[in-house]
Amino acid sequence: MxxxxxxxxxxxxxxxxxxxxxxxxxxxxxxxxxxxxxxxxxxxxxxxxxxxxxxxxxxxxxxxxxxxxxxxxxxxxxxxxxxxxxxxxEKLVEQNPFLNVRMPKSENPIPQFFYEEEIKYLFEVSDVTTPLGQRNQALIELLYGTGMRVSECEQLEQGDIDFSLSTLLVRGKGRKERYVPFGQFAFDALTTYLHEGRPDLQSEKTEGTSRVFLNARGGPLTARGIRTILNKMVEDAALTVDIHPHKLRHTFATHLLNEGADLRSVQELLGHEHLSSTQIYTHVTKDRLRHVYMNSHPRANK
CATH class of the missing domain: 1.10.150 (DNA polymerase; domain 1)
Structure with a gap:
């Protein structure tokens, strides 16, 4: 070596x-x-x-x-x-030559997100009479309903779900933990999947795993597997948009802010350490901007 x-x-x-x-x-x-x-x-x-x-x-x-x-x-x-x-x-070099190298300025592109009329089709493509369809429905509802990272969703265990309070214990970057609430749609989809779909997917070899989401062979679903599922759902919904798992996280944050949520609350839900990380979501859709203007400016309507 x-x-x-x-x-x-x-x-x-x-x-x-x-x-x-x-x-x-x-x-x-x-x-x-x-x-x-x-x-x-x-x-x-x-x-x-x-x-x-x-x-x-x-x-x-x-x-x-x-x-x-x-x-x-x-x-x-x-x-x-x-x-x-x-x-x-570790005393393996005398100095850090990268210490004074300037980082290139970030482009800070506006995050891509789904409009509400686009994302609704994703909730209609899964066949919820099958174990895989029940899993996929729970997956999309949870990703959009909580803003979790895919890596966090991949690691989610059954013991992390509190149905009595409708909250998840999420383990984020650096193993930092946070509690995130989820709504009724995610509640129903998770309940159906855990009671019906997941037991059918589980195999004898992987009976001991406590991970929430399983693949078709009964093993823990990976981040790559989640991406594949989401791409297939977009294809089945006949959407002509690109999707990546983070796009659902962007959509979660954008929709919350557009409906009046405050930035600090969104920061906590996303598990961002710094508020500056959350501020990229302060853009608004043109429709929302027009709505605010037409309802707020005294000379907007005659």
């Missing part, structure tokens, strides 16, 4: 044990480190200690030439800055 690989493995171990990083974060960081180390080897650099600002500039230039988004470049820089901070702490 060469020096690069050894130090990368130490860093990944640190992320897993000390930082409690999510599996997605670790996967992304591994990819970013592999990309950077391939670059160093191509530049004939034998040690991580040789990296300085001039080397980083060349690396950034290559990333720009690959036409990566600012967000992707920022993530790579953040990973490498954390990596060198760890190496510095």
């Amino acid at each position: 060469n020096e690069f690989e050894h130090q990368k493995n130490l860093f990944v171990e640190y992320l897993q044990i000390e930082k409690n990083a999510s599996s997605l974060t670790i996967t992304n960081y591994k990819e970013d480190l592999r990309d950077f180390m391939n670059f160093l080897q191509a530049e004939s650099m034998a040690s991580l200690k040789q990296v300085d600002y001039s080397v980083i500039r060349v690396y950034l230039s290559q990333l720009h030439n690959k036409q990566l988004s600012r967000r992707s470049i920022s993530r790579k820089l953040s990973c490498l800055r954390s990596f060198y901070r760890f190496l510095e702490r």
Whole structure:
């Protein structure tokens, strides 16, 4: 094992044990480190200690030439800055060359979301007389009804559901826990799935799993599986829109704010540590904006 690989493995171990990083974060960081180390080897650099600002500039230039988004470049820089901070702490390098490298300005695109007339079709495509249809209905109702991340939904266990209070115990990033309420539609869909669909999906091999959502073979449903299900639902609903699991989270936040929810409450429901993360949802639809104007401005209506 060469020096690069050894130090990368130490860093990944640190992320897993000390930082409690999510599996997605670790996967992304591994990819970013592999990309950077391939670059160093191509530049004939034998040690991580040789990296300085001039080397980083060349690396950034290559990333720009690959036409990566600012967000992707920022993530790579953040990973490498954390990596060198760890190496510095472990006395494996003398300084962090990424410390003063400026992050590219974020594009801050407006989050994509479903309009209410679009999303209603997603609730009508599942055959709720079948176990898989009952599971899919519970899945879409819960994702839209709570704004959970897909990774949080994937990890949800039966003991995390409190039907008496209609709340979920959600384990978010960094294993931070929060309680999220859910409404009557999600309540009914979950009850049907847990009482009827889930027992039929469960196999003898996976009888011990407490995960809420199971795949067709009875094992725990993965984040990739959830994405596949959502894409199929969009296809069945004959929608000509793109979908990704986060789009349901964006829709949840947008619809709450458009109906008058305050930003702090939405922040708590989403599990955002900083209010600035929630402020991207303060956009409003044109219809909502027009409605507010027509009902509020004294000269809007004759």
